[in-house]
Amino acid sequence: xxxxxxxxxxxxxxxxxxxxxxxxxxxxxxxxxxxxxxxxxxxxxxxxxxxxxxxxxxxxxxxxxxxxxxxxxxxxxxxxxxxxxxxxxxxxxxxxxxxxxxxxxxxxxxxxxxxxxxxxxxxxxxxxxxxxxxxxxxxxxxxxxxxxxxxxxxxxxxxxxxxxxxxxxxxxxxxxxxxxxxxxxxxxxxxxxxxxxxxxxxxxxxxxxxxxxxxxxxxxxxxxxxxxxxxxxxxxxxxxxxxxxxxxxxxxxxxxxxxxxxxxxxxxxxxxxxxxxxxxxxxxxxxxxxxxxxxxxxxxxxxxxxxxxxxxxxxxxxxxxxxxxxxxxxxxxxxxxxxxx
Ligand code: A2P
Numbered sequence: 001x002x003x004x005x006x007x008x009x010x011x012x013x014x015x016x017x018x019x020x021x022x023x024x025x026x027x028x029x030x031x032x033x034x035x036x037x038x039x040x041x042x043x044x045x046x047x048x049x050x051x052x053x054x055x056x057x058x059x060x061x062x063x064x065x066x067x068x069x070x071x072x073x074x075x076x077x078x079x080x081x082x083x084x085x086x087x088x089x090x091x092x093x094x095x096x097x098x099x100x101x102x103x104x105x106x107x108x109x110x111x112x113x114x115x116x117x118x119x120x121x122x123x124x125x126x127x128x129x130x131x132x133x134x135x136x137x138x139x140x141x142x143x144x145x146x147x148x149x150x151x152x153x154x155x156x157x158x159x160x161x162x163x164x165x166x167x168x169x170x171x172x173x174x175x176x177x178x179x180x181x182x183x184x185x186x187x188x189x190x191x192x193x194x195x196x197x198x199x200x201x202x203x204x205x206x207x208x209x210x211x212x213x214x215x216x217x218x219x220x221x222x223x224x225x226x227x228x229x230x231x232x233x234x235x236x237x238x239x240x241x242x243x244x245x246x247x248x249x250x251x252x253x254x255x256x257x258x259x260x261x262x263x264x265x266x267x268x269x270x271x272x273x274x275x276x277x278x279x280x281x282x283x284x285x286x287x288x289x290x291x292x293x294x295x296x297x298x299x300x301x302x303x304x305x306x307x308x309x310x311x312x313x314x315x316x317x318x319x320x321x322x323x324x325x326x327x328x329x330x331x332x333x334x335x336x337x338x339x340x341x
Contacts, residue, residue, distance in 0.1 A: 004032035005338065007329075008067045008091070010059055010082065011074030012036035012047050015164045016096055019322035020071050021049045027326060030333065037063055038074070064089035068338055071325050072096055087123030092338050094125045094328045096321050098210075101126040101218060108221045111327040112268045113140045117224075118332055123340040125328055128222060129214040130320025131155050131234065131243055136222050137293040137319070138247070138312045141267040142260060143223060146253035146306070150229040153215060156237045156244040157200060158284065161316045162187060170238055192238050200234040209234055242284035243316040247309065254306045257298045264295050269319070274298050282313035290315055291323055 007024070011017040017038070024034065036047050037059040046053040057063070059078070064070065064086040072079050073096040083093045083100065100106040107117035108126045113136045118125060128136070135153060142148060159166040166187045173183040173193035185191050189199065201210035208216075212232040219230045237244075255263075265272045273282050274296040282294035293314040301307025314320060332338050 004030055005068040005333075006033045006035070006066055007031045008035040008037055008063065008070040008086075010037045010070055010072040011078070011096075012054070012056055013038040013042045013045060013164075014073055015160050015167065016073035016317055016321040018047060019317045020073065020325060021047060021054075023318065023322045023326045025050050027330070029326060029329070035063075035067065039078075061085050064091045067091045069094070069329055069332075071329065073321065073325070083124050087340055090340050092121070092123060092125070092332065092340060094127060094325050094332075096127045096325055098129065098214065099126075100124050101128060101214070102221065108218060109328050109331075110136045110140075110222055110324060111331045112137050114222055114224065115331050115335070118328070118335060118337055121332075121337060121341075125332070127321065127325045127328060128218045129211070130161055130316040131157060131211065131232075131245065132215050132218040132222070133320050133324050134243065134293045134312055134314035134316075135215065135245060135247065136219065137267075137269045137314070138264065138295055138310070139219075139249070140223070141263045141270075142249060142251065142255065142308070143225070143228070145259075145263055146251035146255050148228050148249055148251055150250040151219070151231075152248040153230065153232045154246045155200075155215075155232065155234045156196075156239070156246075156284075157211075157234060158239040158241050158243055158316055159192060159236065160241050161200075161243065161320070162236075166192075167240060170240065174238075188236065192236060194238060196238075197236040198233065200236050208232070239284045241288035241315055241317060242313055243320060244282070244284055244311065244313045246311055248301060249308045249310070250301075250304060251306045251308070255308060257300050257308065260298050260308050260310070264298075269293055270295055272296065272298075282311060284313055287313045287315050289318070291318055293319060 281296035
């Protein structure tokens with residue numbers, strides 16, 4: 001990591017953007033300058049970084065001259081507009097929105113799984129969906145060992161995945177309900193406090209939500225294996241940070257629960273927490289603020305020949321977004337790829 005980089009955080013006032021700044025600081029990311037960008041609404045606002053505050057500037061078409069690396073988390077339409085402009089100015093973009101994920105010109109990367117895909121980037125690298133990232137970290141070692149045929153996943157996703165406004169909506173609804181007051185739902189179509197919504201992103205013609213189809217399609221692209229079948233049900237739950245997922249995995253080769261524990265215990269980015277005799281298993285409240293993907297409740301599916309059930313939890317804002325984005329940036333530096341080819 002020799003070159004000192006000018007780095008822009010685009011969407012620096014949002015839930016993920018703020019966490020990106022924290023992660024850059026915590027990992028001592030090499031930089032000569034960090035620029036905090038957001039919309040015109042936020043110009044002049046201050047965001048904390050290291051021992052100082054950064055003054056937010058507006059992201060415009062002229063913002064990217066002299067910027068080496070831009071980490072975007074400012075929504076899909078913003079990214080669709082500004083990422084190509086940034087690349088034209090010679091800046092490499094790592095984008096956290098869904099805008100570029102399925103574009104054939106853009107690698108979709110989880111550094112523990114497919115760092116080699118960075119080698120063919122053309123300027124824009126996509127960060128996968130938060131629920132997909134943690135699932136990939138846990139599935140990759142199993143796929144390498146026993147070839148995964150099918151995965152049935154149900155998610156329990158935190159409101160922070162929707163952004164800062166959703167965090168505030170859950171807080172407000174809880175406060176109002178505890179005071180006997182009626183609640184208003186603005187961000188979600190229904191009350192989220194003390195409730196579960198089987199509805200993340202928009203519904204599609206096939207009856208699935210877009211979030212569910214992201215898990216299906218992104219898995220194939222990241223693993224580079226179109227034969228893996230994934231079916232998903234994505235649920236928003238009244239949790240602030242960390243997504244939990246129940247996975248049912250069918251493999252070609254038989255693995256015992258102990259085989260899976262041993263495999264995952266030595267895999268990068270994973271901590272196995274599976275001591276049911278002591279009531280120890282991954283929980284959202286423990287994963288929040290942490291980097292790892294936690295795996296527990298590992299057991300054989302007794303209804304099929306080669307099946308494993310497990311429960312995985314990871315902080316959706318860190319590994320699911322900000323951390324994975326920064327890890328992509330670090331891997332670009334390691335592979336000397338911080339340049340537009
Ligand atoms: P702003 O705060 O100025 O609206 P979240 O996902 O938590 O809602 O955050 C979204 C982030 O994306 C915020 O930093 C927001 O800035 C930023 N953003 C949204 N629209 C634009 C835009 N058109 N140009 C630049 N930044 C944007």
